[in-house]
Amino acid sequence: MKRHASAQWNGDLKTGKGTVSTQSGVLSQTQYSFTTRFENGNGTNPEELIAAAHAGCFTMALSAQLGAANLVADQLATTATVTMEKLDAGWTVTGIHLDVKGRVPKADAAAWEKATTAAKTGCPISRLLNTTITMETKLES
DSSP states (O other), rough: OOOOOEEEEEEEEETOEEEHHHHHHHSSSSSEEEHHSSOOOSSSHHHHHHOOOOOHOOOOOOOOHHHHHTOSSSSSEEEEEEEEEETEEEEEEHHHHEEEEEEOOOOOOOHHHHHHHHHHHSHHHHHHHEEEEEEEEEEEO
């Protein structure tokens, strides 16, 4: 299986603008720029897209882990926060924090912990990223 996305950029770093598009068409010439990445401009940025990919992948992996334990979630919600810092080597993604909430009938704390930990290490996007990934989880009743 292969998936693709594309980017186009015109101009210099600070005043130029670009677009990103995905194979599915969900993103179609979506604007990104210096201001959307390092300030609060309208549009997207690579770090936001990584966060979205990780949140989606992790949540699906968690659903699979729960299913393997014969548990089905009423609801799972994950927010992935990417941290980027300027280091000596330049701008670097230094971590991703997953904030995970779930309503899972019949799940106890041990089952929840086992499923979230396995999903964190087993999610393909987690394995792709070469950074520290932290997580906070909450099983709601």
